[in-house]
Amino acid sequence: MKTISKYYPLLPVLAVYFIMFLVGKNVSGMWQLVAMLLFYCALGQAFNIFLGMTGYVDFGYVAFMGVGTYGMAVTITQLAHVEGLGFLVITIGFLMALLFSTLLSLAVGAVALRLKGAYFAIATIGVNEGLRFFIEGARIWNGSEGLIFMAELNQILGRKTASALATFWADIMVLFIAMSAAYVTLLFMRSKIGYALTALREDEEAAKVMGINVTKYKIIAFITSACFAGLLGAASWALKTPYVFPPEVFEIHYTIEAIIIVLLGGAGTLLGPVIGGLIYGLSKYYLSIYMPGFQLLIFAPIIIVIIVIFPEGIIGMLKNRFKDTSLARFII
Amino acid sequence: MALLELKNVTKEFGGLVAVNQVSLEIDSGEFVGIVGPNGSGKTTLFNVINGVFFPEKGNIIFDGVDITRLPPFKRAPLGIGRTFQIPRPFSSATVRENVAVGAMFGTLSKKVNVDDSLEIADQIIDRIGLHEYTGKQAGTLTPVEKKLMEIARALAMKPKLLLMDEAMAGMHPNDIDQMVDLIKKIALEEKIAIVSMVEHIMRAVVGMVEKVIVLHQGSKIVDAPTKEALEDPKVIEVYLGHPPEETHAVS
Amino acid sequence: MFFEQITGNLIQGLVLGSVYGMATMGLSLIFGVLKIVNVGHGAFIMVGAFITLWLFNTLGLSPILAIPAAFAVGMLLGLLFYYTTMRRLIKAPELASLLATFSIGILLEEVIKLIFGSEFRGYNWAVGKLNLGVTVLPMSKLYACIGSAIIALLLYIWFNKTRAGTAMRSVVEDSEGARVCGVNVDGTYAMSFAIGIGLTVVSGVLLTMFIPVGINPYMGGGYTLKAFVIAVLGGLASPYGAFFGGLVFGLIENGSYMLFALIPGVEPFALTRFLSFVILLIILLIRPTGLLSTK
Numbered sequence: 001m002k003t004i005s006k007y008y009p010l011l012p013v014l015a016v017y018f019i020m021f022l023v024g025k026n027v028s029g030m031w032q033l034v035a036m037l038l039f040y041c042a043l044g045q046a047f048n049i050f051l052g053m054t055g056y057v058d059f060g061y062v063a064f065m066g067v068g069t070y071g072m073a074v075t076i077t078q079l080a081h082v083e084g085l086g087f088l089v090i091t092i093g094f095l096m097a098l099l100f101s102t103l104l105s106l107a108v109g110a111v112a113l114r115l116k117g118a119y120f121a122i123a124t125i126g127v128n129e130g131l132r133f134f135i136e137g138a139r140i141w142n143g144s145e146g147l148i149f150m151a152e153l154n155q156i157l158g159r160k161t162a163s164a165l166a167t168f169w170a171d172i173m174v175l176f177i178a179m180s181a182a183y184v185t186l187l188f189m190r191s192k193i194g195y196a197l198t199a200l201r202e203d204e205e206a207a208k209v210m211g212i213n214v215t216k217y218k219i220i221a222f223i224t225s226a227c228f229a230g231l232l233g234a235a236s237w238a239l240k241t242p243y244v245f246p247p248e249v250f251e252i253h254y255t256i257e258a259i260i261i262v263l264l265g266g267a268g269t270l271l272g273p274v275i276g277g278l279i280y281g282l283s284k285y286y287l288s289i290y291m292p293g294f295q296l297l298i299f300a301p302i303i304i305v306i307i308v309i310f311p312e313g314i315i316g317m318l319k320n321r322f323k324d325t326s327l328a329r330f331i332i
Numbered sequence: 333m334a335l336l337e338l339k340n341v342t343k344e345f346g347g348l349v350a351v352n353q354v355s356l357e358i359d360s361g362e363f364v365g366i367v368g369p370n371g372s373g374k375t376t377l378f379n380v381i382n383g384v385f386f387p388e389k390g391n392i393i394f395d396g397v398d399i400t401r402l403p404p405f406k407r408a409p410l411g412i413g414r415t416f417q418i419p420r421p422f423s424s425a426t427v428r429e430n431v432a433v434g435a436m437f438g439t440l441s442k443k444v445n446v447d448d449s450l451e452i453a454d455q456i457i458d459r460i461g462l463h464e465y466t467g468k469q470a471g472t473l474t475p476v477e478k479k480l481m482e483i484a485r486a487l488a489m490k491p492k493l494l495l496m497d498e499a500m501a502g503m504h505p506n507d508i509d510q511m512v513d514l515i516k517k518i519a520l521e522e523k524i525a526i527v528s529m530v531e532h533i534m535r536a537v538v539g540m541v542e543k544v545i546v547l548h549q550g551s552k553i554v555d556a557p558t559k560e561a562l563e564d565p566k567v568i569e570v571y572l573g574h575p576p577e578e579t580h581a582v583s
Numbered sequence: 584m585f586f587e588q589i590t591g592n593l594i595q596g597l598v599l600g601s602v603y604g605m606a607t608m609g610l611s612l613i614f615g616v617l618k619i620v621n622v623g624h625g626a627f628i629m630v631g632a633f634i635t636l637w638l639f640n641t642l643g644l645s646p647i648l649a650i651p652a653a654f655a656v657g658m659l660l661g662l663l664f665y666y667t668t669m670r671r672l673i674k675a676p677e678l679a680s681l682l683a684t685f686s687i688g689i690l691l692e693e694v695i696k697l698i699f700g701s702e703f704r705g706y707n708w709a710v711g712k713l714n715l716g717v718t719v720l721p722m723s724k725l726y727a728c729i730g731s732a733i734i735a736l737l738l739y740i741w742f743n744k745t746r747a748g749t750a751m752r753s754v755v756e757d758s759e760g761a762r763v764c765g766v767n768v769d770g771t772y773a774m775s776f777a778i779g780i781g782l783t784v785v786s787g788v789l790l791t792m793f794i795p796v797g798i799n800p801y802m803g804g805g806y807t808l809k810a811f812v813i814a815v816l817g818g819l820a821s822p823y824g825a826f827f828g829g830l831v832f833g834l835i836e837n838g839s840y841m842l843f844a845l846i847p848g849v850e851p852f853a854l855t856r857f858l859s860f861v862i863l864l865i866i867l868l869i870r871p872t873g874l875l876s877t878k
Contacts, residue, residue, distance in 0.1 A: 051678075055676060055677075055678050056678075057678055057681050057682060059622070059685070111864050111867060111868050112864075112867075114868070117677040118614075118618075118619075118620040118677055118681065118819075119815075119819075119867060121620060121622065121677075121681050122620060122811045122814075122815065122863070122867070123863065123864060123867050125622065125807065125808060125811065126808045126811070126812075126859075126860040126863055126864075127860070129804070129805070129808060129856065129860065130856075130857050130860030130861070132853075133853040133854065133856040133857040133860070134853075134854075134857045136850055136853040137843075137849055137850045137851070137852075137853030137854030137855075137856075137857050138849055138854065139848060139849060139850070144850070144853070190446065191446060192436055192437070192445070195425075195429065195432065195433050195436055195437075195446065195449075196433075196436075196437065198422055198424065198425050198433075199422045199425070201424075202421070202422035202423050202424060202425070203420045203421075205420075206416065206420040206422070207422075207433075208383075208384070208403070208404040208405050208408075209382055209383075209404050209405075209408060209414045210405075210408055210433055210434055210437055210438055210485070210489065211405050211406075211408030211409045211434075211437035211438040211439075211489065212405055212433070212437045213405045213406075214405065252804065256689060259685070267678075268424075293696075294693075294697075296689055296692075296693045297690070297693035297694065297696075297697060299689075300687075300689040300690035301686075301690060303682065303683075303686040304668055304683055304686045304687065304690070307668075307672070307679050307682055307683045307686070308667075308668055308672065308683070311675070311679060
C-alpha cells in the first residue's frame with residue numbers, strides 16, 4: 001500500500017497524457033496539435049530534471065536535442081544500404097542518440113559543472129552555437145548543407161511505414177519519452193538523488209557540509225536530462241521531418257521554449273512541465289493562427305512577470321494551496 | 333588519542349593570514365569554545381576543519397585519519413557535523429526532509445535509505461521538540477526554530493564532533509538555557525564532542541564550555557580550561573585592549 | 584610581405600578589439616556591482632545598432648551623433664528594467680536574474696522586430712579610407728576605435744574621480760560595508776545598471792560603425808557569446824579588464840580567421856566562432872576569475 005501511494009503523483013500526469021491521446025485519436029484533425037503539445041510536455045519534463053531540480057540554467061540545452069537528431073540521422077544514412085534491417089535501424093538510431101547526448105553531456109558537464117551559478121550559465125550559453133559552428137566549420141556530417149534522409153528512410157521501412165512513422169508512431173514515441181521522463185522525475189524525487197538535488201539547489205555549500213557529493217548528483221541530473229533531450233530530438237525531429245540542418249537543430253529558440261514551459265508550470269515539480277507544456281503549446285498554436293509572429297513578444301513579458309511575482313509557477317502555487325488537503329499527495 | 337588534531341594549520345587569503353600556525357587537540361566528548369572577536373579567524377578555522385577551505389600548511393587528523401585534503405562531503409560522514417551562524421536551511425524542503433538529509437548523507441553507512449532516514453529524522457525531531465513543525469517548509473520557520481532545526485539536522489548525521497557557529501547568538505536567555513541543557517544531554521549520551529564558536533568570552537561562561545581556545549588575529553593565544561582562561565592576562569588584553577590596571581586608570 | 588601582413592593584421596585586430604572591449608564594459612560593470620549576469624547583453628547592442636540605422640537612414644544623422652542618443656536610450660531602458668524587474672531579483676537565487684535578463688533580451692528583440700521587421704539591413708557611411716601602407720583602414724572603423732578609447736577613458740575618470748563613481752567602487756568591494764558607511768546602495772545599483780546598459784547600447788553604435796551591415800533584431804546572440812568570452816578573459820567583474828580582454832580577443836579573432844582561411848576544406852568564419860566558444864571553456868576551466876585579473 002505504501003509503495004503504491006508513492007506513485008499517486010503520477011496519476012494526474014498520466015491522466016493528462018491519456019486525455020490528450022484520446023482527443024488526438026478520436027477528434028479528427030486534432031492529432032497534429034496533440035503531437036505538438038506532447039512534444040512541448042516532453043521537452044518541459046526533460047529540461048525540468050536539470051533546471052528544475054538543480055536550479056542551474058543550461059542555456060545550451062537544445063544542443064542535446066541537436067546531437068540526438070544527428071544520432072538518428074547519421075544512423076539512417078549510414079545503414080540505409082544494409083538490406084533487411086528494418087526497424088532495427090530505428091532502434092540503433094535511438095541508441096546513437098543516447099550515446100551522442102551522453103557524450104556531449106559528459107564533455108560539457110566536465111567543464112561547466114565545476115562552475116557555480118552565473119559561470120555555469122555563461123559556459124553553457126555557447127554550447128549550441130559552438131557545436132553548430134564546429135559542424136559547419138569543419139564540415140562534419142555534410143557541414144552546413146545538413147543531412148536529408150527521406151529517401152533512405154523510405155528505403156529502409158518502405159514508403160507507407162515511413163509515412164506512418166512520421167505522422168503517428170514518432171509522436172507515440174514522444175509520448176513514451178514524456179511518460180518515462182515523468183517516471184524518472186518521480187523516482188528521483190523519492191530517492192536520495194531527489195533529496196540531494198533539493199539540498200544543493202537551496203544551498204550548495206551547506207549541502208556539501210552535510211556529506212552530499214554535489215558534483216555527482218549534478219552530473220546525474222545533467223546526463224539524465226540530456227539523454228531525454230537526445231531521444232526527443234531523434235524521435236520528434238529526425239523521424240518526423242527526415243532532414244537535419246545545423247542552424248535549425250541548434251537554434252536557441254528551443255531552449256527558450258523549454259525555459260518558458262518549466263517556469264510557467266513550476267520548476268522542480270512533477271506535474272508542472274506537463275501543465276506548462278500544455279499552456280505554452282496551446283497558446284503558441286492559437287497565437288500562430290490569430291497573431292502570427294507575436295508568440296515571443298507575448299511570452300517574454302510573461303516569463304518576467306512569473307520570475308518577479310510568482311517564481312514557484314502554477315503547480316508550485318497549487319501545491320502550496322492544497323498542502324494540507326487530500327489532494328496534496330497527487331500534486332507534487 | 334585526540335578525536336581531532338590540528339598540527340600547525342595555516343590558511344591564507346591572498347597574503348592575508350586568516351589562520352596562523354594553529355595547533356590544537358579536541359578529545360572525544362569534550363565541550364570546547366573557540367573564542368575570539370570578529371575577524372580573529374574562527375569561521376575560517378571551522379571552514380578548514382570541515383573542508384570548505386584547504387589549508388596551505390599543516391595537517392588535520394580526525395579520528396586517526398589524515399583529512400587535510402579531503403573534500404567536505406567526505407569529511408561529514410566521518411563524523412563532523414556543522415551548524416551555521418546564520419542558519420542555512422534547505423528552504424523549500426520540510427523540517428522532516430531537512431533532518432532526513434543529514435541522516436541520509438551524513439553517515440558512513442551506505443545502507444541508510446530514504447525511509448530509514450525519515451524515521452531517524454522523526455526520532456530526532458521528537459527529541460529536539462520540533463514535532464509540531466515537522467511538516468513545515470524550513471524557509472518559513474522563525475530564526476530560533478531554524479537554529480533548532482539545524483541542530484537536529486546535524487545530530488541526524490550521528491557526528492562525533494559537532495561544530496557550532498555561535499549557535500546561541502540572538503536568542504532569548506531562557507531559550508538558550510533550555511537549548512544548552514538539551515544539547516548537553518544529547519552530547520553526553522552520544523559522546524559527541526562539541527566545538528562552538530563564541531564571540532565574547534563571557535558567553536563561554538554562561539554556555540557549556542569546559543575548555544576555551546582563544547584566537548587573536550589568526551593565532552591561538554590561549555588554550556585552557558574556561559576558568560583559567562578567564563584570568564589569563566592575554567585574554568584580558570585582547571578583550572579590553574589594555575592590561576586591566578590601565579583600564580582602571582582611565583575610568 | 585609576410586611581415587606586412589602580420590602587422591596589418593595586428594592593427595586590424597587591435598582596432599576591432601577596442602570596439603569589442605568597449606562592448607563588454609557594460610556587462611562587467613553590471614556584474615561587478617549587482618552580481619548579475621546580463622544574458623540579454625547582445626539585445627542591447629542590437630538596440631544601439633538600430634538607433635544608428637534609424638538616425639542615419641531617416642534623419643541623415645551621422646553615427647557619431649547616434650552615440651549620445653544611444654546612451655540616453657540605454658540609460659532609460661536600464662532604469663526602466665531596473666525598477667520594474669532587476670531590483671526585486673538582487674537577493675533572489677541566480678536562476679531568477681539569469682532568466683529575467685534573458686527574457687528582457689527576447690522582449691527587446693521582439694519589440695524591434697515588430698517595429699523594423701526581421702530582414703537584414705545596413706547603411707552606407709562613406710567617410711573615406713586611411714592607407715597605412717601595411718593595411719587599409721576605413722575611417723569609420725578608426726572613428727569607432729577612437730570612440731571606444733575615449734568612452735573607456737571617460738568611464739575610468741568617472742569611476743575614480745567622482746563621488747558616484749567612488750560609491751560604485753565601494754559597493755563592488757563590499758555592499759554591506761558601503762551601506763553602513765552611508766552609501767545609497769539601491770541608488771548605486773540603479774545607476775550602475777543604467778550606465779552599464781547605456782554603455783552597451785552605445786557599443787551597438789560603435790559596432791555598426793565597424794560593420795555597417797547585417798543589422799537585424801537577432802544579431803545580438805553572437806555578441807552575447809563574444810562578450811562573455813571577453814568578460815571572462817578580463818575577469819568578469821572589471822570593466823577595464825573587459826576592455827583589455829577585448830583587445831586580446833580582437834587579435835585572436837583576426838589572427839585565427841587568417842589562419843583558418845589557410846586550411847583547405849573548412850569554413851573559416853564558422854570555425855572562428857567555434858574557437859571563441861572553445862576559448863571560453865578553456866578560461867572557465869583553468870581560471871574562472873579571469874586571465875588578466877590580478878586576484
